[in-house]
Amino acid sequence: MHDHRRLGRELDLFDTDPLMGAGLPYWLPDGAVVRHTLEEYVREAERAAGYRHVYSPVLGKRELYEISGHWDHYCDDMFPPMELGSEQVVMRPSLCPHHALIYRSRSHSYRELPLRLAELGGMYRSELSGVLGGLTRVRAIQLNDAHIFCTLDQAVGEARAALELIGRAHADLGIRAARYRLSLPGEGGKYVADPELWRRATALLRQVLAEAGVDHEEAEGEAAFYGPKIDVQIADPAGRESTLSTVQIDFHQPERFDLHYIGADGARHRPVMVHRSIIGSVERAVAHLIEEHGGAFPAWLAPVQLVVLPVADAQFADAEALCREAVARGLRAEVAGPERGSLGARIRAARLVPYQAVIGGREAESGEAAVRLRDGRRPGSLPVGDLLDRVAAGVAARGTVLWD
Template identity: 85%
Template sequence: MHDHRRLGRELDLFDTDPLMGAGLPYWLPDGAVVRHVLEEYIREAEREAGYRHVYSPVLGKRELYEISGHWDHYSEDMFPPMDLGAEQMVLRPSLCPHHALIYRSRSHSYRELPFRMAELGGMYRSELSGVLGGLTRVRAIQLNDAHIFCTLDQAVEEAAAALKLIGRAYADLGIRAARHRLSLPGEGGGGKYVADPGLWRRATALLREVLDESGVPYEAAEGEAAFYGPKIDVQFADPAGRESTLSTVQIDFHQPERFDLHYIGPDGAKHRPVMVHRSIIGSVERAVAHLVEQHGGAFPAWLAPVQLLVLPVSEAQTAAAEKLLVLARQKGVRAELAGPEHGTLGARIRAARLVPYQAVIGEREAEADGAPAAVRLRDGRRPGAVPAEELIGRIAARVAARGPELWDAPERGDAA
């Protein structure tokens, strides 16, 4: 497995600057493409699964986090409050208090449940300098977060559906988890966890049911729970063997109580909803780190910053190459041109070894009907001369399919 910190900088995906500060990476153009495509993918997957998206501010009053319990149990990991007149404002360490307020702002009937609310939003953690590294531990986090407000009878089904959505996303992204963990509170805890044994027993029993019904092997780990409840964590390991959590599913009885959330039941009375927290790809930063390490920078074609590189052999073929470039971009394929000013053809091909598709245009291709290009695939296959329209159509189809295959099927005479 590759180290994303080294490879991410070599591939011009991200970098840092001392004036911005430790744990605050910035995204370069190619990295921004990967991030944007990943964000659009997860939003689309959530919309298909019945989620509604919201936006909420990254600041909140200190009182908000006192109500949620973050101030009592999590303040050491939060940035200090900022005085604003008579109020104290805090950079949020999570999105769930804001989503609880959004739910509370309108009345809800049992007929509306489950109510699935999602957001790709910023949050901030005051991580110590010694634990910061690359994209896996940062201070400014873009989190793929969602909260499902549902009845008790719906909680297991909703949590299981979230776990299934995580599995689907991993298949599309071509990444593999190291293990699943049922994260439980540790003995004592020293005030780290909400003191409500009944809450913990109920939530733990429901999550065990989710894992057992899903058939996912898992291990219990004490001392790894959220302060308000147990959670299912999907764990990944970096090249040094250090584990980090990417995706989570949690069942929460605590915050609905703290924020006095309710819905109107069929009996006309108020009832307390269950709050299911879930994150499909976790933070965008950590997800990209794992993608880099899993694929070594050779992203699936639909995620690749550049999907097609057009290579005119000499200046004489530049006009033909530019026509192919324009066609590709019109069809939504991310394409770039690398002309002879960038070196010999062999050097340009080697430099673009991670680009899924290369289209070489020489004298013969430029003069032929149908504007063909000699196609080279990243995996070493050479389908040969393919007309421009067909080439772009095939690339667009493979990108839309989000599969691992670069070409529909090996062609006769292709390189293995």
Template identity: 80%
Template sequence: MSESHDVIDHRRLGRELELFDTDPLIGAGLPYWLPDGAVVRHALEEYVREAERRAGYRHVYSPVLGKRELYEISGHWAHYSDDMFPPMEVGGEEMVMRPSLCPHHAVIFRSRAHSYRELPLRMAELGGMYRSELSGVLGGLTRVRAIQLNDAHIFCTLDQVAEEAAGALELIRAAYAAMGIVPVRYRLSLPGPGGKYVDAPEKWERSTALLREVLDASGLDYEEAAGEAAFYGPKIDVQVADPAGRESTLSTVQVDFHQPEQFDLHYIGADGAKHRPVMVHRSVIGSVERAVAHLVELHAGAFPAWLAPVQLAVLPVSDTEYDTAARLAAHATALGLRADVLPPSRGTLGARIRAARLAPYQAIIGAKEAAADEASLRLRDGRRPDPMPVEELLDRVRGLVAEHSTRLWD
């Protein structure tokens, strides 16, 4: 899909493609996902969870609320409260919608005794967090008040930090290749002046040195940016740009000495004594909302096959072939593909081909194909492989989708 007259805006295109929408009764900055958008979101979530599982992460769920005291201990209340929703009085206690998942994960780590043999312990969650964004900055999926974050925290020894951070960068690299995203730059985000940051110069120096080591060893070009760090530590930000050239952060890797100390986290070392772990924060795809917004604009709605709401559009030439087409679509669905039939009642064959233009694969079935149990395949990029048996077509398409790449065909 091309738009030569203006820059693609995910807010408009996302609504045209029926991916998401908003309603004043729900509120600003609180989009809801329509079925096709939910498919894209679910595919992203499945991909990243499986990538994390293969990389040795264990997944957890934690509540979206916490007592105010939790965020006082973590430092969020002192350094981040302007971006948090106000406390709610519940049963005589002040409860807060969480602005971040890390305090919850610190508490989960603290709930069990740990040996050095368990480290690194990689804890992941795709969970909700909430930011009290001003109405003037809200827009589409890029700035929202309810965020689903692909988050993880690695509890490790000091000697393991560099390797774990490098492993997180590799997960990000692989995910970007699958999504077709090319970062515009890598940024080492450092503290700036003022009281926004935790006052612990030695910790800042150690964590910054570790991230510089990781970036230098990776061979990536990067820039340093003062005033862009998290309040508790420096971070590597992976920067992407929208079609208008506006830059934003999608993925991050952070080193944190602050919260392990605040929550008194420890593990038992080989010497039998207690030792403080380091906390590495990382997000492979960032928030699901911002990732989908970027993908909509990057691909103009023509998502990689593994993300496409409809992966295989089946088009019978006439009503005579409809039942054959319906069986093909049902078989494709049973095999795990997202398939849809566009019957002749929806227009001429040419009109239906145009209507299904964003589907990566179109299977066209006429009288000849139906008789031979074949289908003529059209690719979204205009290529037309030779007609092939239905089973071969489905095997090829399934294999290409399973690759999680931007490749449409061999």
């Protein structure tokens, strides 16, 4: 059983310090590589799916969250406001109010819709110290978030496309969903009091799930305060569930922010706001990937993708040359020379690296390298150029297959 808190520290991916505070981990160089690669993957997947990226501030005036409804329904999970002259500013608990303002800042025609805005942005939640742990529950969150502003007729198709995008990303990352959940409101004042809003949004999400052919369960008391959502649940090695990816249909915030577009009839119409997150928070996604793969990340995500192992000092120059060529091709590679111990010890130390290239006297003379894979296979010796072609192709495929 893999615990990301222990393994993440053993692999020098992340750590914490009391002076930074609980729930505020920092990323070490190898962990930063994983995070950056994951973020770039998400941005590229979103770009290819028609999203446009924005940046928005991590602070907002208290009035912003009063309009969005966060202040009435979510303030217990927000950090206290800070006095700034005659105003109060708040560290944002979510990105959706900012994206609503970005949409509102320009006029829109029905011809522009759907408008898909995405951001990998920071948000902050005042989690109690007793529930904090590793990367799964933190106070500073980097969220993969997006909001689609569309017509009512487009809402189901956009939500279904978001669900399909989530499925493709999970396949590339080697993530297995524990189950799909339709999260509905419960009793009490936590939720917006608008039965018609809930009925309409829930009916649309049920249609999305039906058209996608996704088996799911329904759970009361798990909705966002402003609307129902589809939650993609994951489970840790102990069987504890958490939510990773989400799709939501929201009628509440377009109303609160008075969002509109000009229809074909020349009149003003209210857009629907579809919220979606492919991988949820980067922190929780990396925590799950550490546990799912035991630190043996898919090759495209691994901190080091290729390690070059000269058998003796005489092959060190050849190993360095191979490493330089690999880096020039965009691979993350390093040399593990004899100064790090015996060849067997170095191979064991690099057990989580997807590809190992061993260069002995015979390989150096022939311009080849003996290939070893993380899964124990040994494809044999290959010319250096052919080896790098195969490794680069495996990484570029962005899947979980090392060698086919």
